[in-house]
Amino acid sequence: MAGFFPVLKTDDFVLRELTDDDLEAISSIWGSLKVTEKMSSGPLSHEDSVQMLYVLRSLWDNDAGIRWGVEHGGCLIGTCGFHNINKGARRGELGYELDYAAWGRGFMRKALRPVLDYGFNIMRFERIEAFLNVDNDRSAAVLKKLGFLREGTLREYALTPKGLIDQNCFSLLKRDWKNQ
Numbered sequence: 001m002a003g004f005f006p007v008l009k010t011d012d013f014v015l016r017e018l019t020d021d022d023l024e025a026i027s028s029i030w031g032s033l034k035v036t037e038k039m040s041s042g043p044l045s046h047e048d049s050v051q052m053l054y055v056l057r058s059l060w061d062n063d064a065g066i067r068w069g070v071e072h073g074g075c076l077i078g079t080c081g082f083h084n085i086n087k088g089a090r091r092g093e094l095g096y097e098l099d100y101a102a103w104g105r106g107f108m109r110k111a112l113r114p115v116l117d118y119g120f121n122i123m124r125f126e127r128i129e130a131f132l133n134v135d136n137d138r139s140a141a142v143l144k145k146l147g148f149l150r151e152g153t154l155r156e157y158a159l160t161p162k163g164l165i166d167q168n169c170f171s172l173l174k175r176d177w178k179n180q
């Protein structure tokens with residue numbers, strides 16, 4: 001995978017490689033109580049955001065996944081991509097988040113369409129999965145609109161600042177995506 005980073009474009013979004021210049025935007029997004037409320041990390045400090053940006057960028061460099069920066073109107077409004085890849089089983093885990101100011105407009109649902117195409121067609125996944133805190137209804141709604149099915153609840157699956165929490169597992173299969 002590693003090599004020339006693939007830029008994906010839609011009418012509204014440019015999905016491109018994250019750079020050091022994105023630190024301020026990333027720190028604002030991941031430092032937000034609202035954005036991280038239903039994620040397992042909790043809000044990140046500026047120092048943790050530096051580390052997070054490094055980790056997200058390293059996915060591509062280490063051939064371990066890919067994280068795009070989602071740009072809208074010239075501004076970084078979020079990120080999305082694949083991690084926890086199992087090449088042998090042809091599956092990968094989807095992750096994403098959006099700046100709170102950009103919520104409520106269907107942005108992530110739209111930005112994820114070329115990402116899912118890329119996952120199935122270029123990364124050759126047969127299955128894409130996502131794990132959500134059980135109370136993350138907004139995110140579940142996004143996944144369901146894209147055709148993901150909820151498979152079940154994984155008990156005490158993630159350790160958060162509030163303790164162990166249950167997560168729901170969602171999946172989308174390539175054959176279901178092709179038939180949409």
Ligand SMILES: CC(C)(COP(=O)(O)OP(=O)(O)OC[C@H]1O[C@@H](n2cnc3c(N)ncnc32)[C@H](O)[C@@H]1OP(=O)(O)O)[C@@H](O)C(=O)NCCC(=O)NCCS
Pocket residue numbers: 035036038039094095096097098099102103104105106107108109130131132136137138139141142145
């Ligand atoms: C997940 C996320 C990207 C969704 O973006 P968004 O802009 O909030 O989503 P949208 O507004 O486009 O769509 C959310 C859907 O949930 C619905 N919704 C909104 N509030 C809701 C609530 N409290 N309960 C249930 N559904 C709700 C909306 O009506 C909408 O459905 P619709 O498209 O049928 O109208 C964004 O909320 C986010 O960044 N969350 C934090 C990060 C995160 O949870 N990432 C997932 C971990 S993998």
